[in-house]
Amino acid sequence: VYRAMARPSARAGAIFTDKERKTKMADYREIYANKLTTAEEAAGRVQDGWLIGMDAAVAAPPALVSAIAARAARGEISGVKIDTLLDVYPFEFYADDSLNGRFNGSSWFSSAGARKAVNGGWGDFMPAYYRDIPGDIQRLYDHDVYITEVSPMDKHGYFSMGTVGSLSEASIDKAKRIFVVVNDKQPRAVCAQQIHVSQVDAIIEDSHDLAVLPPTKIDEISATIGGYIAEQIPDGACIQLGIGAIPDATGIALKSKHDLGIHTEMFTDSMVELIACGAVNNSKKQIHRGKTVTTFAFGSKRIYDYIDDNPAIEILPVNYVNDPAVICKNDNMISINAAVEVDLWGQVCAESIGTKHLSGTGGQVDFVRGACQSRGGKSFIAFTSTAKGGTISKIQPILTPGALCTTSKNDVDYIVTEYGIAQLRGLSLSKRVKNLISIAHPDFRDELTFEAKKRGMI
Numbered sequence: 001v002y003r004a005m006a007r008p009s010a011r012a013g014a015i016f017t018d019k020e021r022k023t024k025m026a027d028y029r030e031i032y033a034n035k036l037t038t039a040e041e042a043a044g045r046v047q048d049g050w051l052i053g054m055d056a057a058v059a060a061p062p063a064l065v066s067a068i069a070a071r072a073a074r075g076e077i078s079g080v081k082i083d084t085l086l087d088v089y090p091f092e093f094y095a096d097d098s099l100n101g102r103f104n105g106s107s108w109f110s111s112a113g114a115r116k117a118v119n120g121g122w123g124d125f126m127p128a129y130y131r132d133i134p135g136d137i138q139r140l141y142d143h144d145v146y147i148t149e150v151s152p153m154d155k156h157g158y159f160s161m162g163t164v165g166s167l168s169e170a171s172i173d174k175a176k177r178i179f180v181v182v183n184d185k186q187p188r189a190v191c192a193q194q195i196h197v198s199q200v201d202a203i204i205e206d207s208h209d210l211a212v213l214p215p216t217k218i219d220e221i222s223a224t225i226g227g228y229i230a231e232q233i234p235d236g237a238c239i240q241l242g243i244g245a246i247p248d249a250t251g252i253a254l255k256s257k258h259d260l261g262i263h264t265e266m267f268t269d270s271m272v273e274l275i276a277c278g279a280v281n282n283s284k285k286q287i288h289r290g291k292t293v294t295t296f297a298f299g300s301k302r303i304y305d306y307i308d309d310n311p312a313i314e315i316l317p318v319n320y321v322n323d324p325a326v327i328c329k330n331d332n333m334i335s336i337n338a339a340v341e342v343d344l345w346g347q348v349c350a351e352s353i354g355t356k357h358l359s360g361t362g363g364q365v366d367f368v369r370g371a372c373q374s375r376g377g378k379s380f381i382a383f384t385s386t387a388k389g390g391t392i393s394k395i396q397p398i399l400t401p402g403a404l405c406t407t408s409k410n411d412v413d414y415i416v417t418e419y420g421i422a423q424l425r426g427l428s429l430s431k432r433v434k435n436l437i438s439i440a441h442p443d444f445r446d447e448l449t450f451e452a453k454k455r456g457m458i
């Protein structure tokens with residue numbers, strides 16, 4: 001089990017200059033002052049062809065990225081690449097195709113910006129299970145600089161990584177340089193990755209509000225689906241909720257439960273709500289008892305306030321949090337994730353609309369597998385039965401040509417729509433087909449039955 005404590009980085013490297021040693025190690029403010037610079041000056045150190053590393057969501061430092069983009073726009077640098085994961089700021093290298101060739105992004109998991117650039121051809125994409133990315137960084141990615149926002153330095157000279165801990169341990173260990181942007185709006189996460197002032201090469205200060213996730217609209221259908229799943233979740237279960245309206249609706253439907261635990265990839269608003277109302281106390285977990293475990297948090301200011309100085313939440317590296325062998329250690333592990341479509345075999349697409357890129361695999365497969373291996377565990381993939389105003393069934397005879405299979409037919413467990421829950425895992429093809437058709441929208445059931453018969457599936 002990961003140490004339930006603050007995690008100072010083990011990175012050797014930049015450490016103290018001779019002058020700094022003489023000034024007494026404890027005078028961290030002097031070291032800080034010596035490394036303090038501006039975003040423009042730090043961006044000025046970036047050279048042609050550099051590869052830049054960042055962690056997910058609000059770990060990204062928008063002021064520094066903009067300063068690098070401004071240099072690219074002026075034609076001062078070219079061939080610079082940057083790796084992103086869940087881009088939540090309007091990054092210029094995704095928004096502006098005129099930077100193509102000078103400053104390009106490559107995405108492990110896309111929001112609107114990366115989506116536009118990847119589909120447009122000036123952004124690249126890196127397929128991966130989220131839990132494998134730290135290992136990939138160690139093996140394959142020579143980041144010339146790792147850039148991250150941090151909370152203000154503590155009296156011991158440490159900066160906390162704030163709300164995100166997924167890639168920072170591997171990245172800090174591997175990158176040639178570290179530039180940190182101190183933002184006093186970043187919460188100080190105490191049970192999370194820390195970096196010492198001696199280990200960083202440049203410090204920039206930028207006070208700004210963190211990006212927030214607009215609250216999801218929980219409509220009647222999402223609430224119905226959330227209600228079905230909530231019925232399947234016993235008191236004392238440990239939950240993971242993915243991205244999207246239905247995982248959020250499920251979270252809200254769990255408010256009447258007791259002694260729930262959280263072991264999740266993304267810590268969300270509905271989870272803060274569950275903690276606040278007492279439904280979650282983490283008391284029945286087999287590992288990290290008493291603590292919420294996540295690899296990053298993203299949502300409203302309420303989440304960031306909750307994390308600040310709070311020893312009840314651990315923000316740990318994704319290679320640990322998303323490892324199915326770790327996830328399954330908690331009994332009654334329940335994972336809830338969304339999808340775009342599913343075929344009659346049970347193959348789940350959650351990352352493209354046909355050939356059009358939408359997001360990434362993220363932790364969906366990791367949590368499906370971890371939940372299914374847990375004693376009493378279950379995994380739910382949930383979505384409304386139709387898309388585009390009821391014109392398209394999300395249960396299809398075959399996946400749309402070009403659609404990416406996120407969760408395989410062998411991993412899938414339960415599929416949920418507003419018409420009920422279909423059990424698939426371990427069942428024969430014909431039983432899967434019947435179960436899936438029974439939860440398809442009634443308007444599409446005859447067509448699905450016809451197609452299934454045509455293929456000899458039933």
Ligand code: COA
Nearest residue numbers: 242243244245337338339340341350359361362363364387
């Ligand atoms: N055919 C055509 N369009 C479809 C569709 C389908 N079968 N299913 C969804 N869409 C469209 C929607 O209409 C919507 O388009 P719009 O933005 O123009 O309105 C868009 O795709 C997103 O669909 P929606 O259902 O609103 O998405 P969501 O916010 O609930 O997120 C995923 C769903 C699948 C994108 C999201 O869960 C995800 O990124 N998953 C990645 C894998 C994962 O689960 N990782 C673990 C997370 S911790």
